[in-house]
Amino acid sequence: MTDIAYHPTRVRALRESFRALRTTEFPWTADTVYLNNASIGPIPERTRRALDQFTAKRTAPHLLPDRDIFGMMQAARELVAELINADAGEIALAVNTGFGLSMAASALPLSPGDIVLLSDREFPANVYPWLMQRSRGVEVELARCTAEGWPDENHLLERLRDPRVKVLAVSFVQFSNGYRVDLARLSAACRANGTYFVVDGIQGIGNSVLDVKQTPIDIMACGGQKWLLSPWGSGFVYVRRELIAEIEPAITGWMAFEGTDDFSRLTEYNPNLRGDARRFELITLPYQDFYGMTESLRMLIELGIRDIAEVTRALHEPALRWADENDIRVVSPRDEARRSAILCVAPPKPVDAYHALKRAHVVCSLREGAIRLAPHCYNTLEEMEKVVEVLDGVI
Numbered sequence: 587m588t589d590i591a592y593h594p595t596r597v598r599a600l601r602e603s604f605r606a607l608r609t610t611e612f613p614w615t616a617d618t619v620y621l622n623n624a625s626i627g628p629i630p631e632r633t634r635r636a637l638d639q640f641t642a643k644r645t646a647p648h649l650l651p652d653r654d655i656f657g658m659m660q661a662a663r664e665l666v667a668e669l670i671n672a673d674a675g676e677i678a679l680a681v682n683t684g685f686g687l688s689m690a691a692s693a694l695p696l697s698p699g700d701i702v703l704l705s706d707r708e709f710p711a712n713v714y715p716w717l718m719q720r721s722r723g724v725e726v727e728l729a730r731c732t733a734e735g736w737p738d739e740n741h742l743l744e745r746l747r748d749p750r751v752k753v754l755a756v757s758f759v760q761f762s763n764g765y766r767v768d769l770a771r772l773s774a775a776c777r778a779n780g781t782y783f784v785v786d787g788i789q790g791i792g793n794s795v796l797d798v799k800q801t802p803i804d805i806m807a808c809g810g811q812k813w814l815l816s817p818w819g820s821g822f823v824y825v826r827r828e829l830i831a832e833i834e835p836a837i838t839g840w841m842a843f844e845g846t847d848d849f850s851r852l853t854e855y856n857p858n859l860r861g862d863a864r865r866f867e868l869i870t871l872p873y874q875d876f877y878g879m880t881e882s883l884r885m886l887i888e889l890g891i892r893d894i895a896e897v898t899r900a901l902h903e904p905a906l907r908w909a910d911e912n913d914i915r916v917v918s919p920r921d922e923a924r925r926s927a928i929l930c931v932a933p934p935k936p937v938d939a940y941h942a943l944k945r946a947h948v949v950c951s952l953r954e955g956a957i958r959l960a961p962h963c964y965n966t967l968e969e970m971e972k973v974v975e976v977l978d979g980v981i
């Protein structure tokens with residue numbers, strides 16, 4: 587996100603306006619503190635209602651004509667595009683993050699001896715598709731993280747000078763510590779060196795601002811199930827406009843080709859892939875999940891990602907204060923330019939702390955020896971204070 591300083595009064599006002607979401611969209615928050623958005627984001631009530639309506643129609647398929655389905659899918663592409671300031675033609679809808687990363691790994695023109703550069707603590711979705719490319723002679727280099735466990739951006743930049751490095755693939759936000767990479771800096775270096783820049787967006791999109799017009803990325807994959815508060819089975823791949831025509835999908839769907847919109851002439855096979863990112867879509871997709879995603883995206887866009895970013899980061903304050911007062915290691919960066927909505931703290935007995943939180947109806951994750959607290963727009967300061975109270979009882 588662009589780092590603008592929010593006035594505390596404004597953050598407080600935003601937090602109060604977001605509070606209404608708890609009764610309207612997430613009523614179960616009355617008895618559960620849910621801080622596990624980095625694992626699975628909850629489906630808002632408005633999305634559930636939309637899904638129910640869709641499923642009711644699905645019982646009688648003639649109530650869901652092709653025109654409506656394809657109109658809805660286009661709306662989903664347009665909303666995703668709005669979210670990251672892309673063009674709708676640069677968006678392919680996809681069922682998860684792994685699909686987009688696998689598509690990137692298999693479609694980018696790599697030759698024997700080329701190097702794919704990764705950081706060595708990436709989530710496996712951004713590792714295995716690249717390791718698979720070793721069978722075509724591609725080398726995968728896992729760059730060591732810093733002592734803090736964060737991607738070593740300086741080292742990555744240094745390695746980008748090596749002309750054999752053809753791809754840099756990073757997570758926007760690291761799953762195990764919330765570190766948000768400086769995409770602009772890495773993007774500029776990739777452009778200068780002619781390196782493809784691939785991003786796993788799932789832990790950042792929805793809680794951190796990204797404008798792909800300002801920060802060029804070649805391919806970004808993102809599932810909808812976490813910070814986009816969308817159904818499992820929804821997600822997208824962004825492919826930079828100029829790159830679309832240069833690469834072809836390794837596996838293909840029948841609607842990836844020109845002419846397939848006219849269902850009356852499907853056997854007039856047209857060998858030309860579509861000119862937009864739909865060439866990477868594998869239709870038939872789980873339409874109900876994308877229908878749900880459109881509702882959730884509308885809500886997030888209405889709230890404003892910049893405001894969500896600000897509110898979620900401000901929610902970390904009680905835990906940060908407690909960590910400082912008790913000499914507890916904060917695994918996440920504190921620097922505004924590297925923070926995300928994810929805050930990881932490593933108390934001395936993390937497993938005990940995790941179970942104590944669970945007993946207190948606080949849902950969070952234990953990742954790489956740290957408690958991962960991942961608040962979204964509907965969480966409150968009181969909830970974070972409750973977390974601190976529980977953690978305090980276990981040190």
Ligand SMILES: Cc1ncc(COP(=O)(O)O)c(C=O)c1O
Binds near residue numbers: 709757761789
């Ligand atoms: C960084 C990162 N990438 C990808 C995923 C998930 O990938 P997929 O959407 O393919 O299940 C996760 C979490 O599950 C993640 O934290």
